[in-house]
Amino acid sequence: MSLIRRGDVFDPFSLDLWDPFSFGSGSGSIFPRTGSETASFAGARIDWKETPEAHVFKADVPGLKKEEVKVEIEDGNVLQISGERSREHEEKSDTWHRVERSSGKFLRRFRLPDNAKTEQIKAAMENGVLTVTVPKEEAKKTDVKPVQITG
Template identity: 80%
Template sequence: MSLIPRGKAFDPFSLDLTDPFDGFPFGSGGSSSFFPSFPRASSETAAFAGARIDWKETPEAHVFKADVPGLKKEEVKVEVEDGNVLQISGERNKEQEEKTGTWHRVERSSGKFLRRFRLPDNAKADQIKAAMENGLLTVTVPKKEVKKPEVKSIQISG
């Protein structure tokens, strides 16, 4: 059992940019030349930027499932970069303020999200399929068949 929170776990295949100095007193967005600077999401995009995605490997495929509630399939993009990087992105627009009502609470997030995953060598990147139903995006990346090594028996003399 892992005691690392899900959002902080190390994922060697994820290409998301994170700030390792986030929360430290010297910060990362300041003018200090001693520490690297990382781009930060604006407050408008921060809440939606980390779209939750599960990655499951089955004997036949790698299956990615992303929660994208309220988005239409036209608002989500699934792309492959450099032949082996799966990129899932989209945008939820902020609801336009109406002059006839008063907002008491705004909790639903809006903005852009972008997630990237380096696909393993056994992925068939040219046969990826994506489907969306009820706010759940499912991306299926078929796997190449694993060739069993050829075994040749050698006669032992003597």
């Protein structure tokens, strides 16, 4: 298992560190293959911040409709964000001079910490940004119980 380090910060919750479903046919890629091409849109940029109340994920998904994006919880604590941007329909009379906008599938997974309330997740899209808010449980105060010392 190879670890990916971003700016010398190890992220123990990102599942981008390994390839659980063998996308890429042993190529070592974490990106799914679609037909014979690797999805160029696969690396959807996602920020994850933690506030006192929640874990907040923001994903750049420009040009996608909310119906083209899925937010799911797998195995109780894995947040999965996926979607697909279709290639533009090509007419026989069209002449393409440049194709820079990416198309394809993307899939990102994040293992949520134990304090995540997965049953209360909310997702919203505005101006090409998907915001997923995962509320956190309040920190449990530990009870201090004195122990009698004998002897």
